[in-house]
Amino acid sequence: MLRVENTLFTVVMLAYFAAMILYFVFIAVKKDGLAKAAMLLQAGGLLLHTAALVCRGVGAGRLPLTNQYEFATAFAWGLSLVSLVFVVRFRFPVLGAFAAPVVFLVIGYAAMQSREVRELMPALRSNWLGFHVSTAIIAYGAFGVSFVLGIIFLLRERMAAGGFLDHHIPGREKLDMIAYRSVSLGLLFLTFTILTGAIWAERAWGSYWSWDPKETWSLVTWIIYANYLHLRIRKGWAGRAAAIFAVAGFVCVLFTYVGVNTLLPGVHSYA
């Protein structure tokens, strides 16, 4: 099973890479048919990616979401899933083109991690941990998409009107609304993540909140996105300021994910 997963993982990386190139070519040669091909390729990659995660789970005999490699590949899966859903739902292939490099970077990061299957220490053997991490994947995926949308928003302001990209990117207001939808998805799931994490910590260590750096940073991230929602309501702040917040929010997500483990001490450092 794990050998199959290994092969699948390589194929998935290639598929995402090819999809990314196709998206780029679509923008370069301005042919809509290429966008469709890129989306199909990404969808195929996503399907194989799902199969790879299932193989890993079966091979390891548990939810494959417990070490750096597993979380990184699942993070890439969440990003790929949410971006594809948004691309299809809002008929917005340019989003796919901007999201693909991020997906590829994350799965590339996964490829650099050790793939060894290790047994779990007792504190990690909990169903709450399963909920905790799976909701985090969707939240991170959604925030990744808002980050990409924020970048597109900021770039759009500098773009010449009437061009191919201008034509294929929704207007300011709609773009801001789509970003709002992805932040909403992310914030709802991040709330789930923090709640299930707190319940798990209470059962494992007897304390549902102990200001461990990872907990603290997930709270910082949560507050930033809550603030994003309030800013958007105020006149004149939707749009540019919200886009900057969406970008900054994802930087915090990444810091919570990698920075905290490497730079700050805490109970999460084994994760």
Next chain:
Amino acid sequence: MSSLKRVWKFISSMKFAILLLAVLSLACAAGSFVTQGQTYEWYARQTSERTAALILALGLDDAFHSAWFLVITGFLCLNLLLCNVLRLPPLIRRTAAAGAPPRTLNAPFDARVDALSDPESLFGKLRMPAPKRSTDDMGREVLFASKHRAGLWGAWVCHLGILLLILGFALGQATREQYTVYGVPGDVRPIGDTGYMLVIDDFRIGLRADDTVEQYTADITVYDMNADGAPSRSATISVNNPATLYGMKFFQNSTGWAATVRVLKSGEEIQREVVCAGDYLTVKDNADLVVCLNAFYPDYVFTPGVGPSTASGKLDNPAYLYSVYYQERMLGMNALMEGEELTIDDYTVTFSDPQSYTLIQVKRDRFTWLALAGGLIVLAGLALALYAPTARVWAIRDANGAWTAFGACPKGGALFRERFQRAAQAKEDTTDASS
């Protein structure tokens, strides 16, 4: 406006909320960068004396309980409370109003289409409930439907949840009791000053085939010494499976090594006790003499430059790291292998029979449920605010029999307008095709 009124208005405003949330996130970030709960010496060693002094002066060594952190949180609570109280009456009015067609001709709307022939299918396409028919003041026929009126309450519910969550957390922190009990099977230990006794009946470490730890399990019995006849209750606890006895929660927290320490005087045994690593033993007939079992290494290796460590978890080469104190002055520190002896004047000390001890955390937090309820309410509020956008659609028939349809969905923005236009368009296209 008087300045008092201006202050009041600011304190209850969303502008203040945005400011507070920004400051709070910065405060949390600052707290996470400084290792919490250390001494001046520790910070001075890690950074510099100036930085250490600054950390202590700013209270960054205990940031999340510092005065400024509490002040920010307090203002946030005040702000939230005022905001929710002040917005309650208009919210009730808005909810009632959203259930009926607008009374004025110039009611605000987000989308509009004219000259519709079959408005009812528009409601269907927008996935609105079946519209109600009525007649307005001017005698015109009106169709109206609304959905997700509860969505108007999302932010309010979310804010309420945050207040309850903070309240539950703060009350829990203020009144929480917390004790640590550790020992080996057979030990009887008091649980702080609660008047309860904890007996460790058994402690097992479940290993997998590859010798990694699968689970730590302890059987415990708690005696209520406050009551006559000391009634008892028993439970089995393991990591991730705590038990609640007498309103206290028992957690299998961690484990460590313990060893039997024997003290002989002139060859005769005068003392024999099980001592956990890190604990001290005061020699029975000489209170000035104290032996500490600093650490135990089941498979001892000594690497120059690194120091002692263990090669595995197996008892292949057990070694005991001890230190000896006389009148609180350390006489020495060394490692003894199994069977070796330590001699101090007349006394001989030996270490043997290494075994695992269990560390059990005992907690009593009467407000966890409140924090949990707050968290669930926040979740419900968010779901309402973000996934149940209140929408109203109405259509008015003019004298010529043509319908004009309006849609209002403030949270839907451009996406709602687009959906509305598309639904209206699709309708007209099919009408064109059939005519």
